[in-house]
Structure formats: C-alpha cells, structure tokens
Amino acid sequence: MEFETVIGLEVHAQLKTRSKIFCGCSTEFGRPPNSNTCPVCLGLPGVLPVLNRRVVEFAIKLALATDCRINHKNIFARKNYFYPDLPKGYQISQFDLPIAEHGRIEIEVEDWRRTIGITRIHMEEDAGKLIHDEREPLSYVDLNRTGVPLLEIVSEPDLRSPAEAAAYLRKLHAIVRYLDICDGNMQEGSFRCDANISLRPKGQAEFGTRTELKNMNSFRNVQKALEYEERRQRDLLLDGEEVIQATLLWDADQGVSLPMRSKEEAHDYRYFPDPDLVPVMVDEAWISQVRAGLPELPLARKNRFISELGLPPDDAEVLTSSRELADYFEQALAAYPAAKKLGNWIMTELLRALKGEEGIDIGACPVTPTGLARLLTMVDEGLISGKIAKTVFEEMMLSGADPDTVVKEKNLVQVSDEGELVAIVRAIIAAHPDQAEQFRAGKTKVLGFFVGQLMKETKGKANPQMANELFSQELQG
Known part of the structure; x- marks a missing residue:
C-alpha cells in the first residue's frame, strides 16, 4: 500500500x-529571571x-508579504488553560x-514549485518559561517572556x-527577516515551529490520524523529525496498527520522537x-501606509538577480536566502560588477x-563588501593570482585589514617580470628532462606539472598565464 504524507505547520514568530x-516591559532576551x-x-x-500599535503594524507587513486578506475588524480573545x-x-x-x-507562500523543492496556503495569521502574547532542575524534582518559572508579542502563522495541510516542510519554513523565515519584524533566532526560541503530520492511503480524501511534533529548533531538526515520524507512522499502518493522536517531543540527540502527552x-x-480590549480596526489608509514601506521581498529579489544580473536560479536562491x-x-557588486564571479x-x-x-553572522563579517570587491579587482588586474587571493582573504577574515x-x-x-621568470623556467626544465621530452612528444598535459613547479618555487606568486606561455615557448624552442 502506498501512502500520502500530509503536513501542516504552526509557526510562532517573536x-x-x-x-x-x-505593557511597557522590555522584551530584551537574557535578562535575570522575572526582571522583565x-x-x-x-x-x-x-x-x-x-495594545502595542507596532505589533499590529508588523502583522500587517507579514499579511501583505504573504498575500493574505487583512480583516478590517479583528478581535482579541482569551484562550483559557x-x-x-x-x-x-x-x-x-x-x-x-x-x-x-x-494567504500563500511559494516554495521550490528539487525544481518543483508549489504554492502552500496560509490559513491564518494572528497576534498573541507569549507564555513564560519553565526551567527544570536536573538534580531535584523541582521546576522554576521565569516570566520574562510572558507578554512578549508573537505572530502565529498557521499553514494549510498542503x-x-x-523536504517541503523545511523549504516552507526557510521561506517564511527569510520573509520575516526581510521585513525586519523578527530576528529569526531559532536557538533562542524567537522563531519556532510545531508540526502536524499524518499519513493516508493514496487517493483517499479523508485525513489520517495526526501527531504533533514539538521542540524543533532548527530547519534540519524539523526535517529529520518529520522524516522519523513519517517512517514510524508508515510502519504502524503497514503492520495493521493504529496511529494514536498525541503530542510528541523531538529528541535530536537520539534522533527519535518521544511521547509528551496524549491528545483528544x-x-x-x-x-x-x-x-x-476593544476590537482592532484596520482601515485601507493604514494598510496602504504599511505597503508603501515594504522592502523588496526574497522572491522578487531573486527574480531580479536572475533577469537583470544573469545569475543562475540556484545562485540567486542562495544569495537572497x-x-x-x-x-x-x-x-x-556596486564596486565589482562581475556578478557571477562575485557570487x-x-x-x-x-x-x-x-x-x-x-x-x-554576515553582519559581523570582518571582510567588508568593498574589501572583497577590491580583492577580486586585484586578481583581474594581475596584481595577485587567484590562489594568492584565497590566502589574502583568509588574512582579511582574521585581521579585518584591507x-x-x-x-x-x-x-x-x-611576479609578472618576464626576465625574472624566464630564468626560473629554464632551471625547472633543465631539472626535469624526462617531463620535457614527454611534452615535446605531444603529452601537453605535462605543462601543468611544470607550472606547478614554478608556483612552488615562487610560493604561488608567479603570474599563471605568463607561466604557461613561457613554458610553452621554452619547451618548444
């Protein structure tokens, strides 16, 4: 029997x-417990x-970026538990x-493009955090996170x-960071995901019994957890057993999902x-004001890099990630317009x-954009070789120097002085008569051996193009 996997994601973006x-309490991460x-x-x-007005503005931004319908009247509710x-x-x-x-988000997986629906985006406050004592049966409560603003983005089960789930999550992560509404730090919990997964026989319209996966703090863990749960559910169904609806925790160290609690x-x-709290009224003037301030989004930027700069789609995907x-x-690029080489x-x-x-993070990179552009320009001008450029780049990363x-x-x-290089070239040919005879016999690939010897002798500083020309001339003469 063949099965179809059905996955839906619930993402919380702080x-x-x-x-x-x-309230006016700070949202700063890492403060002493219960100080915020x-x-x-x-x-x-x-x-x-x-209500913090900026939260509504950020929600409108994300709604516009994901082609959502914005409700002009929306209401806060109490979720009791x-x-x-x-x-x-x-x-x-x-x-x-x-x-x-x-709304919707477009994803690409192995050259296959799909549109994933977004059911809803809603605003809410975060809860606090429990810290469990490993030595004693005690838990401590830190309420610093209580009231921190969240957007919950619920996907359709599309x-x-x-792999599609990981691609969707990466795309959404890129969007919230482009919009500058969330720092996307999964390790600190400011971008986190719960995943619902079920299997059903291919061709069946009705969904199977789902399980919910929690505690996934990276794109890789999301994909690995879903792959594990997909296999586990398939094995159960093939053995004629039932999948029990439950909430599961992903144990990344063991690579297994573990029961957290059963779920009705x-x-x-x-x-x-x-x-x-009174209803929040969002008029068209507010929406238009927010729309006017939207940045160029990842998909639009990627398409521009392809159409205007001639970059391959895969390169454009990485560079706009x-x-x-x-x-x-x-x-x-403003200082070095060779887009493909720079990319x-x-x-x-x-x-x-x-x-x-x-x-x-690239924001803290010691090599500035203009510094990298100058390095590549120096290669093009023949001041340094491509090999030396990598050595220079490593030093720039360490010291931050230009x-x-x-x-x-x-x-x-x-070294581009012909007179200086000719003497070294002749000495190398004299020291390797067998290879010289092979070249003269038509084995031109041996030219790479001679150039390598010259680079070794000059510690990589010889001009490679000049080296090839000089060896060809001397060996043929």
Missing part, C-alpha cells in the same frame, strides 16, 4: 518590538492591557476574527513531504472576546569562512 504586546515583568503581564488584579508559566490562567490571542487569513480530538479553550547576505552582495566567491569562500568561524595592506605586508604581489 516580534522585534522594544516592549511587550500589552510588571503587574500587567503578571495579570495582577485591577490592571488593564494596552492552566499551566504554571501562564500567570493569568489564560492567554490573550485571536480566534474567530484574526488579523489576516487565506505540505506533502518533510479537540481542545476546549473556552475562547471568548477579551472584555478589556537572507536580507543581510543579499545586501552584502549588492554592496560589493561564486561569496557562496564558496565567504560562506565557508563564516560557517567555520563558529557560525559568525587587501592592499595584506598584500603589501605579506609581500604577496604577483
């Missing part, structure tokens, strides 16, 4: 506001929430009238594979409109170096 959604709190976010008697990190005993969220609905068919959160990387590329350097040397430096300074201090200027 917004980059300075204060919380309903006040009577409002603690839900003490007699307090009233006041009891948990130690929820001081009020309810969470202020949105239910039947969210800020936005019925995803058909773990439906929740009863007893939603009702929050009596302390984050706003910071695309900005870096365009700043360097190759960024995608290979630069990204490899950033990954090797304990995941350093390429001219590195080349001068390390004495790395390319």
Whole structure:
C-alpha cells in the first residue's frame, strides 16, 4: 500500500518590538529571571492591557508579504488553560476574527514549485518559561517572556513531504527577516515551529490520524523529525496498527520522537472576546501606509538577480536566502560588477569562512563588501593570482585589514617580470628532462606539472598565464 504524507505547520514568530504586546516591559532576551515583568503581564488584579500599535503594524507587513486578506475588524480573545508559566490562567490571542487569513507562500523543492496556503495569521502574547532542575524534582518559572508579542502563522495541510516542510519554513523565515519584524533566532526560541503530520492511503480524501511534533529548533531538526515520524507512522499502518493522536517531543540527540502527552480530538479553550480590549480596526489608509514601506521581498529579489544580473536560479536562491547576505552582495557588486564571479566567491569562500568561524553572522563579517570587491579587482588586474587571493582573504577574515595592506605586508604581489621568470623556467626544465621530452612528444598535459613547479618555487606568486606561455615557448624552442 502506498501512502500520502500530509503536513501542516504552526509557526510562532517573536516580534522585534522594544516592549511587550500589552505593557511597557522590555522584551530584551537574557535578562535575570522575572526582571522583565510588571503587574500587567503578571495579570495582577485591577490592571488593564494596552495594545502595542507596532505589533499590529508588523502583522500587517507579514499579511501583505504573504498575500493574505487583512480583516478590517479583528478581535482579541482569551484562550483559557492552566499551566504554571501562564500567570493569568489564560492567554490573550485571536480566534474567530484574526488579523489576516487565506494567504500563500511559494516554495521550490528539487525544481518543483508549489504554492502552500496560509490559513491564518494572528497576534498573541507569549507564555513564560519553565526551567527544570536536573538534580531535584523541582521546576522554576521565569516570566520574562510572558507578554512578549508573537505572530502565529498557521499553514494549510498542503505540505506533502518533510523536504517541503523545511523549504516552507526557510521561506517564511527569510520573509520575516526581510521585513525586519523578527530576528529569526531559532536557538533562542524567537522563531519556532510545531508540526502536524499524518499519513493516508493514496487517493483517499479523508485525513489520517495526526501527531504533533514539538521542540524543533532548527530547519534540519524539523526535517529529520518529520522524516522519523513519517517512517514510524508508515510502519504502524503497514503492520495493521493504529496511529494514536498525541503530542510528541523531538529528541535530536537520539534522533527519535518521544511521547509528551496524549491528545483528544479537540481542545476546549473556552475562547471568548477579551472584555478589556476593544476590537482592532484596520482601515485601507493604514494598510496602504504599511505597503508603501515594504522592502523588496526574497522572491522578487531573486527574480531580479536572475533577469537583470544573469545569475543562475540556484545562485540567486542562495544569495537572497537572507536580507543581510543579499545586501552584502549588492554592496560589493556596486564596486565589482562581475556578478557571477562575485557570487561564486561569496557562496564558496565567504560562506565557508563564516560557517567555520563558529557560525559568525554576515553582519559581523570582518571582510567588508568593498574589501572583497577590491580583492577580486586585484586578481583581474594581475596584481595577485587567484590562489594568492584565497590566502589574502583568509588574512582579511582574521585581521579585518584591507587587501592592499595584506598584500603589501605579506609581500604577496604577483611576479609578472618576464626576465625574472624566464630564468626560473629554464632551471625547472633543465631539472626535469624526462617531463620535457614527454611534452615535446605531444603529452601537453605535462605543462601543468611544470607550472606547478614554478608556483612552488615562487610560493604561488608567479603570474599563471605568463607561466604557461613561457613554458610553452621554452619547451618548444
């Protein structure tokens, strides 16, 4: 029997506001426990929430960027449940009238493009955090995160594979960062995802029994967790067993999903409109104002890089994967207009170096866009070879110095003096008569051996083009 996988994602994006959604407390991450709190976010008697206007503005931005319909009237509701990190005993969220609905995101997986529907985007406050003592059966509550503004983005169950789920998540992550409404830090929990997955026989319209996966803090973990759960459910169904609806935690160390709690068919959160908050009215003038300030989004930027710069689609996809990387590329491009060569350097040397430096962010890269442009210009001008350029680049990453300074201090200027090189070329030919005879017998590939010897002798500083020409002349003469 063949099965079809059905996946839907619920993503929570923490917004980059300075204060919380309903009070003036700071949203700064890493403060001492329970220091970013006040009577409002603690839900003490007699307090009233006041909505942060910037939260609504950020929600409108994301709605526009994902082709959602924006509801001109939307209402905050109380979602009632009891948990130690929820001081009020309810969470202020949105239910039947969210800020936005019925949007879409386009994804590409292995040259296959699909449109994934977005059911809704709604505004809500975050809960606190429980810290469990590993030595004793105790848990501590940190309420700093309570009241931090979130956007929850709920996809339609349109995803058909773990790879598609990871692609959708990356695309959404890029969008919120391009919009500058969320820092996207998955390790700190400011961009987190719950995944619902079920299997059904191919051709069946009815969904299978789903499980929900939590505790996934990277794109890779999301894909691996879904792949594991896909296999687990398929094995159960092939053995004639039932899939039990449950909430599962992903254990990345063991590579398995573990039961968190069983789950009934439906929740009863007893939603009702929050009596302390009036409906939020969003008019066309506000929407137009926000639309006018939208940046160029990843898909539009990618298409521009392809059409205007002639970049291959795969290159354009990588270079627009984050706003910071695309900005870096365009700043360097202004000083070095060879887009393909520049893109190759960024995608290979630069990204490899950033990954090797304990995941350093490109915003903190020691090599500036103009510095990289100057380095490539020096190669084109024949001042240094391509091999030496990589050595110079490594030094620039370590010291932050400009390429001219590195080349001068390390004495790395390319040797292009014909008289100086001819003497070395003749000495190398004399030292390797067998290889010289092979060349004269028609084995021209041996020319690479001679050039390699020259590079070794000059410590990589010889002009490669001149080296090839000189060896050809001397060996034929």
